[in-house]
Amino acid sequence: MATKGTAAKTVSSAVTSQQDSNVEARLKALEAKAHTPCNGGGGDADRIAALEAKVDALIKQINKKIKIDL
Secondary structure, rough: HHHHHHHHHHHHHOOOOOOHHHHHHHHHHHHHHHHHOOOOHHHHHHHHHHHHHHHHHHHHHHHHHOOOOO
């Protein structure tokens, strides 16, 4: 009877070890993908500057209409 429990523990350990290996492999794949360099939106500086200028112009117009300084 003791060998039956030991065999079950061995199989259980093997399954757990395989699951651990699978999880570790998936984690490494996710980490590699997360660290993949991206363009960082570097080409948007001109668009952002243009939008900021428009927002500034709108703020000036609003300030003139309601006579407050934001």
